[in-house]
Amino acid sequence: MSDKAILEVGGKKYEFPILIGTEDEIAIDISTLRGSTNGIITLDAGFKNTGSCESKITFLDGEKGILRHRGYAIEELTKNASFLEVAFLIIFGELPTKVELEKFEIDIKGQSMVNEEMKGIIDGFPKSAHPMGILSALTSALTAFNPGIVNVNSKVDMYNAVVKILGKFPVLATWAHRRNNGLPLNYSDNSLDYISNIMQLMFKIPTEKYKINPIAVNALDELLILHEDHEQNCSTSTVRIVGSSGAGLFASLSAGVSALWGPLHGGANQAVVEMLEAIEKDGGDVEKYINKAKDKDDPFRLMGFGHRVYKNFDPRARIIKKAADELFADLNLNDPTLKIAKHLEEVALKDEYFAERKLYPNVDFYSGIIYRALGIPVQMFTVMFAIGRLPGWIAQWKEMRENGEPIGRPRQLYTGETLRPYKSIEDRK
């Protein structure tokens, strides 16, 4: 293949270099396009064909259903590693040694207190506030309580910022839930591992001893590993773009939380369970909802189906489906929504509409069912996703800064009014 791409506009030819990634992905480098063509830009709504950066963190092949972090297959990572081990890998580039991992865990525990004044911010929210909104505000507020600038070129500075946010984020996330439910705000228990601590932060009440359920902890560990990074998705791109302006780590992460909140992104896990419950209440007629999803006059979409990048099975969905089956067997649970989910998946996968458009179950299709089985309330599903995605956001922010990427500032094709004279208020209708 030629190492140049040729673009012809108005009879004139322009050459652009072709870049090839380590997995043979091909990109046309159009960074000189506007300058060399005197103002021509590309237009790509939703960035469906646009690479925003070079990255060494995550490789994803949507056609083949492959997901790897730093070269390691997601299937191997979920089977063998812990959440913090994968976080270390994603953020720092290599799997930690035993000593590095132990230090990482201890350093994170050392940062698990948050300033008591943060409680005042939570109190300012109405009880009806969605925990994602509270989490976004609290994450941003961390900047005020930690005003120092993170020098990304200093390994110590960066490491300290990483352990600080990994230590405090689950506390803030679970405070959002506890406060809305009239429960006293909990503190970390540093005798526990990261995932068990999240469980006790959520569920422990002062009057009773909290018993850790290892089955639940394992399921949550696996689920959160699956969410750790997913290259340039909406919230991660948001974190990178906010950080590219020079905004600090906590402010950039707060923007990531807001981006994740939407139902087309992380909010889909909540939307899936609400959809399954609605189908159940409506008599369990799966075909009716499949037909609604196919009807172009109906805004309804099958939540948990389809993906911008995966045009094959989402590998995370395969692992989650198995985890859901195991968890329900281990806990001896019988959830009608799991049955509806399986039936829905079966019917959709056989349907021409979904096959033609390559719409498969995505990570969110089964994750909400697992969260619910663990006793996590629906409003907290996307918050759990945020806890899982945090290492990926940090890694991508760090890489963006280390690469010295320019400020993210897309162009546009202006289609509004051309110059017109100012109309005085008397002349306006």
Ligand code: CMC
């Ligand atoms: N139900 C019914 N039709 C769908 C669905 C769906 N869930 N998803 C896509 N389509 C149709 C869509 O109507 C379009 O049809 P046509 O070509 O006839 O106009 C075609 O499939 C392509 O869809 P698109 O909207 O152009 O695809 P996209 O890449 O812009 O959107 C998506 C990807 C994930 C936003 C979309 O599939 C969707 O809305 N899915 C439901 C929400 C969801 O589950 N989101 C979680 C995504 S995975 C986790 C995460 O990112 O956080």
